Amino acid sequence: MNLSLTLNGKLIQDDIPADMVLLDFVRRHGCYSAKRGCETANCGLCTVFLDDVPVLSCSVLALRAAGRKVTTLEGLQEEAAEFGAFIADQGAEQCGFCNPGLMMNAIALFRENPDPTEDEIKAYLAGNLCRCSGYEGQLRGIQAYLAWKKENRP
Amino acid sequence: MIHFTDYKRPTSLQEAWELNKKKSNRIIGGMLWLKMSHRPGQCAIDLSGLGLDTIEETDDAFSIGAMVTLRQLELHPGLAAYTQGAMKKSVEHIVGVQFRNCATIGGSLYGRYGFSDVLTLFLAMDTQVELFEKGILSLADYAAMDYDRDLLVRVIVKKTPLRLAYESVRITKTDFPVLTCAVSFGQEGLRTAIGARPNRAKLLWAKEDMVQNGTIDAASFGAYAQEMIPVGSNLRGSAAYRKALIPVLIERCCQQVGGDRT
Numbered sequence: 001m002n003l004s005l006t007l008n009g010k011l012i013q014d015d016i017p018a019d020m021v022l023l024d025f026v027r028r029h030g031c032y033s034a035k036r037g038c039e040t041a042n043c044g045l046c047t048v049f050l051d052d053v054p055v056l057s058c059s060v061l062a063l064r065a066a067g068r069k070v071t072t073l074e075g076l077q078e079e080a081a082e083f084g085a086f087i088a089d090q091g092a093e094q095c096g097f098c099n100p101g102l103m104m105n106a107i108a109l110f111r112e113n114p115d116p117t118e119d120e121i122k123a124y125l126a127g128n129l130c131r132c133s134g135y136e137g138q139l140r141g142i143q144a145y146l147a148w149k150k151e152n153r154p
Numbered sequence: 155m156i157h158f159t160d161y162k163r164p165t166s167l168q169e170a171w172e173l174n175k176k177k178s179n180r181i182i183g184g185m186l187w188l189k190m191s192h193r194p195g196q197c198a199i200d201l202s203g204l205g206l207d208t209i210e211e212t213d214d215a216f217s218i219g220a221m222v223t224l225r226q227l228e229l230h231p232g233l234a235a236y237t238q239g240a241m242k243k244s245v246e247h248i249v250g251v252q253f254r255n256c257a258t259i260g261g262s263l264y265g266r267y268g269f270s271d272v273l274t275l276f277l278a279m280d281t282q283v284e285l286f287e288k289g290i291l292s293l294a295d296y297a298a299m300d301y302d303r304d305l306l307v308r309v310i311v312k313k314t315p316l317r318l319a320y321e322s323v324r325i326t327k328t329d330f331p332v333l334t335c336a337v338s339f340g341q342e343g344l345r346t347a348i349g350a351r352p353n354r355a356k357l358l359w360a361k362e363d364m365v366q367n368g369t370i371d372a373a374s375f376g377a378y379a380q381e382m383i384p385v386g387s388n389l390r391g392s393a394a395y396r397k398a399l400i401p402v403l404i405e406r407c408c409q410q411v412g413g414d415r416t
């Protein structure tokens with residue numbers, strides 16, 4: 001079936017099976033940051049933005065995104081590089097598999113709530129599972145990034 | 155993972171309902187539950203083109219379209235005020251933000267899942283569902299019905315003045331609940347909905363003498379619910395554990411709705 005949508009700012013048209021999920025669609029178009037972790041809507045590794053809202057791309061039919069805007073980490077390079085450095089500084093990235101999903105959802109949090117409390121950070125990121133880090137380093141990285149942003153806010 | 159060979163986005167409720175008459179076709183809400191089914195479907199019927207994704211608030215009621223997401227419910231200021239925070243409390247542990255941006259109220263109530271936090275909370279309010287074919291019926295009646303192929307169009311919550319509270323017990327924060335409990339207290343009386351029994355949530359009205367001069371006898375109500383609401387065992391908890399939890403959650407809720415142990 002024919003699908004046309006905007007992926008990271010580029011209009012894409014493709015002929016796809018009716019049951020293709022958005023995760024497979026973005027990967028088919030070179031966006032490998034989104035990953036299949038659990039496939040049961042539990043881990044957050046497949047997080048992408050659909051019209052700027054974070055969703056689980058493993059569970060959204062690609063055809064539902066017709067005519068809409070889809071963003072993966074590849075489309076957020078500047079924001080991601082800036083924030084990613086703080087995560088790396090804390091050694092919070094170990095195998096790194098969960099990292100793109102975490103970065104996407106953290107960026108969604110910063111856009112929605114630029115000054116979150118520790119509890120708000122934990123609540124927002126509860127759907128991003130990490131099998132290595134124990135979450136403490138991620139939390140420290142996020143807080144350090146937010147503090148730096150606050151200091152450097154114009 | 156479910157498979158489809160066709161996909162349609164109907165432009166009218168009539169069209170969606172006609173498509174759904176065919177047994178192998180499937181309505182998709184958020185698709186989170188449906189996706190895990192292994193029964194192949196022929197056509198995915200996507201309701202996202204029908205404008206069912208809004209919450210309308212009037213002086214008397216909330217009208218919630220079937221495609222409204224759990225995250226919309228969580229963030230809606232009117233629902234937060236009416237439910238005194240219980241709306242958010244009932245959904246905030248469901249997996250994560252991205253999940254709740256996908257999962258819909260339509261899929262949640264159609265599913266009438268035993269573990270459902272959503273069904274538990276809505277049962278404790280004056281809630282009706284609007285079905286395409288059968289029209290408007292109470293959520294309590296809908297919850298007791300067998301699955302059929304009617305379309306859930308919207309959910310109506312009447313703004314009956316109520317005090318409302320919600321509690322659940324989970325083994326880990328974002329897991330399915332071991333037990334869910336909502337208590338509401340208003341002019342019509344005191345009631346509780348208990349879910350994750352592990353079967354579908356059940357509604358129970360308190361006896362008249364459990365409220366004296368506006369004060370709730372939480373201990374009697376808890377003991378009564380423990381006697382009247384059947385519970386069972388599953389991987390998350392035994393029947394004995396659930397039975398012990400019922401009065402605890404009822405008492406916690408009663409403290410919030412204004413009643414006290416007498």
Ligand SMILES: Cc1cc2nc3c(=O)[nH]c(=O)nc-3n(C[C@H](O)[C@H](O)[C@H](O)COP(=O)(O)OP(=O)(O)OC[C@H]3O[C@@H](n4cnc5c(N)ncnc54)[C@H](O)[C@@H]3O)c2cc1C
Pocket residue numbers: 040041042180181182183184185186187188189201220247248249256257258259260261262263264265269270271272273304305306307328329330331
């Ligand atoms: C991993 C996981 C964890 C979960 N944890 C919890 C939890 O802790 N607490 C909780 O309360 N819930 C939980 N849920 C359930 C979840 O919140 C939703 O209730 C569930 O996913 C169904 O919503 P959906 O929008 O995804 O529906 P779908 O999966 O799209 O549909 C579910 C069913 O409803 C039908 N349907 C959908 N919309 C309509 C409609 N408008 N009219 C008629 N039929 C319709 C579909 O055909 C299908 O049969 C969990 C689900 C998953 C997958």
Ligand code: FES
Pocket residue numbers: 035036037038039040041042043044045046047056057058059
């Ligand atoms: S792969 Fe989508 S949530 Fe795990």
Ligand code: FES
Pocket residue numbers: 092093094095096097098099129130131132133
């Ligand atoms: S760093 Fe390995 S899963 Fe998170």
